[in-house]
Amino acid sequence: xxxxxxxxxxxxxxxxxxxxxxxxxxxxxxxxxxxxxxxxxxxxxxxxxxxxxxxxxxxxxxxxxxxxxxxxxxxxxxxxxxxxxxxxxxxxxxxxxxxxxxxxxxxxxxxxxxxxxxxxxxxxxxxxxxxxxxxxxxxxxxxxxxxxxxxxxxxxxxxxxxxxxxxxxxxxxxxxxxxxxxxxxxxxxxxxxxxxxxxxxxxxxxxx
Ligand code: GRF
Numbered sequence: 001x002x003x004x005x006x007x008x009x010x011x012x013x014x015x016x017x018x019x020x021x022x023x024x025x026x027x028x029x030x031x032x033x034x035x036x037x038x039x040x041x042x043x044x045x046x047x048x049x050x051x052x053x054x055x056x057x058x059x060x061x062x063x064x065x066x067x068x069x070x071x072x073x074x075x076x077x078x079x080x081x082x083x084x085x086x087x088x089x090x091x092x093x094x095x096x097x098x099x100x101x102x103x104x105x106x107x108x109x110x111x112x113x114x115x116x117x118x119x120x121x122x123x124x125x126x127x128x129x130x131x132x133x134x135x136x137x138x139x140x141x142x143x144x145x146x147x148x149x150x151x152x153x154x155x156x157x158x159x160x161x162x163x164x165x166x167x168x169x170x171x172x173x174x175x176x177x178x179x180x181x182x183x184x185x186x187x188x189x190x191x192x193x194x195x196x197x198x199x200x201x202x203x204x205x206x207x208x
Pocket of ligand 1: 009089
């Protein structure tokens with residue numbers, strides 16, 4: 001059983017998609033052992049509680065510096081034997097030493113087709129605003145391994161979503177979540193838990 005720690009900051013709909021996929025049996029070889037939030041008010045913590053998953057708030061501002069924060073985070077993850085760290089809307093940058101320590105063991109979901117509309121400053125509605133501003137006809141979501149570069153690690157899965165003429169950032173965000181994020185994030189967890197993902201340099205190979 002792959003032990004997963006999910007890091008969140010907000011609503012937690014992606015966390016919910018993973019919980020649902022485990023409860024339905026779509027994901028068979030993984031369990032969420034902790035949900036860690038950078039925000040004590042995050043609705044994601046309530047979602048965890050409702051499903052009997054223990055949640056905790058570990059936020060940077062409660063520590064003297066970044067090192068102390070990361071140490072606390074690591075200690076918590078290690079104490080539970082977390083093998084895969086899932087960033088599901090986690091709004092704190094983890095930095096080089098952390099991402100190197102957990103190389104190819106941290107995954108993130110980004111609400112665009114990387115390398116479009118990604119990197120520093122592209123988060124939340126800003127991603128969809130930029131896509132509409134550019135006038136792209138197709139956007140989507142990307143699940144990738146996390147390295148020190150924002151949205152820069154090896155790409156695991158991507159799914160395209162159509163942009164409609166009268167979209168607002170909000171309608172586009174919703175469609176990207178429904179049609180792409182809530183599908184490919186659980187799928188990536190499933191594939192990793194079944195040992196079907198191999199990383200070769202910057203490329204991910206899917207084993208049959
Ligand atoms: C999602 O759009 C995800 O792509 C991005 O942050 C948002 C989190 O939403 N990384 P939720 O908390 O899972 O509802």
